[in-house]
Amino acid sequence: MAITYELIKTCKQTGARLGKVHTPHGSFETPMFMPVGTLATVKTMSPEELERMGAQIILSNTYHLWLRPGEDIIEEAGGLHKFMNWNGSILTDSGGFQVFSLSDLRKIEEEGVHFRNHISGEKLFLSPEKAMHIQNSLGPDIMMAFDECPPYPAEHKYMKDSVERTSRWAERCLEAHQRPHDQGLFGIIQGGEYEDLRRQSARDLTSLDFPGYAIGGLSVGEPKDVMNRVLEFTTPLMPDQKPRYLMGVGSPDSLIDGSIRGIDMFDCVLPTRIARNGTLMTSEGRLVVRNAKYARDFRPIDENCDCHTCRNYSRAYIRHLVKANETFGFRLTTYHNLYFLLNLMRQVREAIREDRLGDFREEFFEMYGFNKPNAKNF
Numbered sequence: 174m175a176i177t178y179e180l181i182k183t184c185k186q187t188g189a190r191l192g193k194v195h196t197p198h199g200s201f202e203t204p205m206f207m208p209v210g211t212l213a214t215v216k217t218m219s220p221e222e223l224e225r226m227g228a229q230i231i232l233s234n235t236y237h238l239w240l241r242p243g244e245d246i247i248e249e250a251g252g253l254h255k256f257m258n259w260n261g262s263i264l265t266d267s268g269g270f271q272v273f274s275l276s277d278l279r280k281i282e283e284e285g286v287h288f289r290n291h292i293s294g295e296k297l298f299l300s301p302e303k304a305m306h307i308q309n310s311l312g313p314d315i316m317m318a319f320d321e322c323p324p325y326p327a328e329h330k331y332m333k334d335s336v337e338r339t340s341r342w343a344e345r346c347l348e349a350h351q352r353p354h355d356q357g358l359f360g361i362i363q364g365g366e367y368e369d370l371r372r373q374s375a376r377d378l379t380s381l382d383f384p385g386y387a388i389g390g391l392s393v394g395e396p397k398d399v400m401n402r403v404l405e406f407t408t409p410l411m412p413d414q415k416p417r418y419l420m421g422v423g424s425p426d427s428l429i430d431g432s433i434r435g436i437d438m439f440d441c442v443l444p445t446r447i448a449r450n451g452t453l454m455t456s457e458g459r460l461v462v463r464n465a466k467y468a469r470d471f472r473p474i475d476e477n478c479d480c481h482t483c484r485n486y487s488r489a490y491i492r493h494l495v496k497a498n499e500t501f502g503f504r505l506t507t508y509h510n511l512y513f514l515l516n517l518m519r520q521v522r523e524a525i526r527e528d529r530l531g532d533f534r535e536e537f538f539e540m541y542g543f544n545k546p547n548a549k550n551f
């Protein structure tokens with residue numbers, strides 16, 4: 174098996190899992206946050222910087238790499254790791270989410286999805302077999318099954334048809350996967366907010382024995398309490414001895430609340446996207462560095478952070494760079510936000526080890542300001 178999971182312990186206070194995922198490009202500790210490198214680059218960061226900040230696995234997007242530069246070029250380069258010079262683990266998604274979110278003109282058939290390229294308008298077709306072929310060429314350690322990503326909210330009837338199609342597609346993905354010895358394929362549990370459908374999806378997919386499972390279709394606009402409720406009834410349906418990945422979630426509160434509900438892996442563009450807008454995550458909450466009040470503020474972004482940005486640069490300087498659209502400013506804010514989340518997950522793992530993740534959650538939410546009635550969220 175290309176991917177294996179080792180459960181180290183569960184937190185006595187919360188039930189969160191401390192573990193390790195072993196991949197052909199090394200092991201990473203869980204719960205873990207995965208920075209997103211859409212086009213084979215985490216925007217503005219070098220692989221050396223990612224390694225220095227403690228990233229152990231990154232995510233890249235099949236859809237975007239298929240269109241640019243094309244999976245054949247990446248395969249010729251020796252695969253994604255060599256192409257981008259990243260020696261840690263890589264996970265790629267299946268392209269499904271982008272097909273459903275970026276393209277307005279699409280037609281879903283049993284065979285696959287017809288849609289238009291979001292850049293050129295060219296007609297394209299993606300199917301379970303095609304998504305496997307592309308990911309086999311890209312060569313990530315973990316690849317994702319091609320699924321349908323229904324909108325939120327969706328009617329029960331629509332969702333049921335979609336879940337059943339996703340299960341049939343998952344079987345086709347397993348059949349088409351050419352490299353199970355060195356690439357682990359994860360199944361994706363769908364079903365929206367409906368408990369019976371999540372149950373059905375989990376039953377279908379776990380019967381296929383994937384080396385890992387993801388929960389898809391969350392963080393698509395539903396309130397946080399809906400997400401937490403869905404996690405509460407879905408994670409117990411997932412095998413204990415396999416990694417569990419919650420797709421598209423990366424706000425600090427959701428990383429903690431997801432870990433408490435038994436999730437091991439997370440990814441999201443949020444920290445990198447808001448960084449390029451000058452918004453920072455700090456131990457005392459959200460900081461918008463463009464604000465005038467930071468013009469003469471020579472303190473670091475976060476006085477409790479020991480990242481490269483916070484050890485060397487001031488709010489005033491970063492504000493100036495961001496306002497002047499200087500690339501270096503975006504590099505500094507991106508570095509800090511990614512470091513902040515990777516460090517948060519380190520603290521979460523430490524708290525699980527010491528059976529105090531519930532207490533850690535309380536302290537973090539208090540300090541971050543999530544407990545305030547008008548707390549600004551992401």
Ligand SMILES: [Zn+2]
Nearest residue numbers: 478480483509
């Ligand atoms: Zn920092």
